[in-house]
Amino acid sequence: MTSYTAIHLIARPGAEPVGPQLFEVVKKELPKAGAGEFVIKQTHMSMDPAMLGWMSPDTESYIPPVELGSVMRSSGYGEVVESNHPDFAVGDRVMGMLGWQEYALSTGAGINKIDAAIPAEMALSVFGLPGLTASQGFYNIGQPKAGETIVVSGAAGSVGVMVGQMAKAEGLTVIGIAGGKEKCEWLVNEFGFDAAIDYKADDIDAKLAEVAPQGVDIFFENTGGAAQIPVFNRMNAHGRIVVCGLIADYTTATPAAGPSWLNVIKKRLTIQGFTMPDHLHNAAELAGKFAPHVQAGKIQYRAHVLEGLESAMTGLNLFLTGGNKGKLLVKL
Amino acid sequence: MTSYTAIHLIARPGAEPVGPQLFEVVKKELPKAGAGEFVIKQTHMSMDPAMLGWMSPDTESYIPPVELGSVMRSSGYGEVVESNHPDFAVGDRVMGMLGWQEYALSTGAGINKIDAAIPAEMALSVFGLPGLTASQGFYNIGQPKAGETIVVSGAAGSVGVMVGQMAKAEGLTVIGIAGGKEKCEWLVNEFGFDAAIDYKADDIDAKLAEVAPQGVDIFFENTGGAAQIPVFNRMNAHGRIVVCGLIADYTTATPAAGPSWLNVIKKRLTIQGFTMPDHLHNAAELAGKFAPHVQAGKIQYRAHVLEGLESAMTGLNLFLTGGNKGKLLVKL
Structure with missing residues (x-):
């Protein structure tokens, strides 16, 4: 050849x-x-x-x-x-x-x-970009503490399932947002999320009130779109918002407006964006943060x-x- | 009596x-x-x-x-x-x-x-809430580095003039946004700002391009309103946005929307809000950060x-x- x-x-x-x-x-x-x-x-x-x-x-x-x-x-x-x-x-x-x-x-x-x-599929799904991205956003920006509540949008995506499983392994209450009943079922049944919200079918605000009555400490934003404002509005004081992806806006000429910064002050929020090219030199350290959970069988893909x-x-x-x-x- | x-x-x-x-x-x-x-x-x-x-x-x-x-x-x-x-x-x-x-x-x-x-007027203007607020936002959140560019909205306000003068003393290029020709003149002539933008008269976007051709590293947001989006759009990679006040929104029923988070990702921005009741226990430390500049005669009020x-x-x-x-x- x-x-x-x-x-x-x-x-x-x-x-x-x-x-x-x-x-x-x-x-x-x-x-x-x-x-x-x-x-x-x-x-x-x-x-x-x-x-x-x-x-x-x-x-x-x-x-x-x-x-x-x-x-x-x-x-x-x-x-x-x-x-x-x-x-x-x-x-x-x-x-x-x-x-x-x-x-x-x-x-x-x-x-x-x-x-x-390590099988190729696992290598790319867990130790490749999805896992490294999840690790940078969840650990380094999200600064999670056991007992807190995290909401992950795009939860059934490759980064989302990694974030959710890392958060469960660290003792957080984990709520995923995904599109469709089937994905929401995987999140709870296969990936151990505490609850899932179907943004296509559920009243996001009402469902959030039901599954996160204690408010949201970390919002891992993978998608943009209809869930952004409802989740933002339920952030607790000193909450962290990790802005990882806005797929809903990538191909539109005019991205949707974001939330007013009024709650950024009132609730002393931090909103931080990141992209992986800045952090790939830390790949080994990022993988090291969740590798023990993989070894313990807590990370599925x-x-x-x-x-x-x-x-x-x-x-x-x-x-x-x-x-x-x-x-x-x-x-x- | x-x-x-x-x-x-x-x-x-x-x-x-x-x-x-x-x-x-x-x-x-x-x-x-x-x-x-x-x-x-x-x-x-x-x-x-x-x-x-x-x-x-x-x-x-x-x-x-x-x-x-x-x-x-x-x-x-x-x-x-x-x-x-x-x-x-x-x-x-x-x-x-x-x-x-x-x-x-x-x-x-x-x-x-x-x-x-210390005269009462100086005590309240410099060492009171305005100075402590400026110090927490500028130093602890803004993480300034000499040679960077900062834009301060509400620049002629009590916090704004303190932020601008701290920033000058630390070697930053300082651009203030204020309402009216008179305030803009003070900022440059009395407080040493490098440039001032009159949001009531200037084309904010065009003026920013002129006075901050190198982009904006720190945005100290005191007001909300018309300048927010133009300044946000000129943020440099890894820029920090300190959300201190949104006076334009305090008395409206429906606050204005914020910018899309697309640039939060692309430019890896951090947007952080704060309020002083969280930090008053650090008043001595916060005052200590700028006290040398007061002693050196670099802080006017x-x-x-x-x-x-x-x-x-x-x-x-x-x-x-x-x-x-x-x-x-x-x-x-």
Whole structure:
């Protein structure tokens, strides 16, 4: 074999809906490892809501948008198949920003080795971006204390289930917000959440009053949308709001307004946003915070696996419809 | 003399406009100091925008509203005129929450002694609530670094001028927002601000682009209103927003919406609110942060003095019209 398949971004969402028309499938010549380089054969790609931001033309974003005509950005899992690098040997399993392509040439920058005993799906779902993101937001920004109450929006998403399980393991009361009865049932039955609110069917405000009568100490915001103001309005004094994702606003021209800052004063709230490129150098420390809970069997995951590189192009839409049932992955 | 004058709050603003009709002037019998007590003759009252919040019926506020039929709450400066307390002697100058009244009976709780060499107007303008509030917000939340740019709204207010002068003393570029040409001129000419924006006359967005081409690192928000979104939109990555006051929203039934949290993520912003009752136990530490700048002559103040206890009832309106020209005080 001398060629492989990659997918380039060729147009930006907005004018065009998110779908295959934004992409071009290309054939490329298989890379050869030069001095200090190695070749990774990617076996699993991680699909994350942040991709929608990376595709947008916004030059103010925290990392530059994917350039048109270049490989779409993504993290993934693979195996080293050729190496001239002292730290990476053929057969090593690795994770990193591999992009939408079957093979990647690397100098090792941003690539982490991972124990081959950890299945690829678990590696990407738990120790990859979702777990690291959850750890940074929950532990470092949320500053949780046992006995507090946390509300997680996008709770059935890859970050949301990790946050909720970390919070349960730390002794918090955990309330998830998700779309649809099925997801709400998983949250309680599979992931151990104390309660779940279906934002599509429930009266969010009334349900919050019922399941969080003591108010909310931490709000882990993954989605934006209809739940933001009701949760904000139930924050307790000295509450922390971790702003991790606003999927409801990523592809709209005019994002919804936020809440008045009046309660920020009255309740002495802290609202803090973060993005993972600032924190990936702390990956080991972030993973270390929840690794004991994984070992203790307290962290489950659920993968939604698409088959074949090209399925990524339509798979992105699942973030907009909420149609993914677990951590979205593409198996190559 | 056996009686003194006090002013009670008898109605809440909202239905009624802010003014004398909310108050009742009463005569009371002069207090006698019992065991462990002392009597303070108040000479100067501090008028602060927070009073408008204390008058409102909102039970969610950070401190309980002033009860109808009781003395209106305020901080003030006075002299001990009778004492059975071991730590307070006749002639001592003190500051504390003395209320709208000529005399106050105290056990010492919440009362601080102050050097008699410091004029009362300076004590209330610099070392009283304005300075302590500025110090908590600017130093502890703002986390300033020399070379950064700060924007202060309500800059000509009692807290605003303190924040701006602390920031200049710490080597920041300081931009104030105030209402009217006269206040903007003071900010630059008397208080050393690098630039001032007149929110009533200037195109806030265009002027910000001109005076803060490098973006904004700290936004000290004292007012809410028209400047909030333009300043928010110019925040730099890792910017800090200190939410100290929202006078524009205190007396409206429906506060204005805040900005979308999209930039909270993209720019990794922190928005934090605070109120001084949480921090008054740190008053000495907070004053210590800026005391060297006072000693070095870097902290000026400007007092707007009303004459006579009853002038407080109409004086409150100056916060709503922006008519006060300096720290608002009432001389008894």
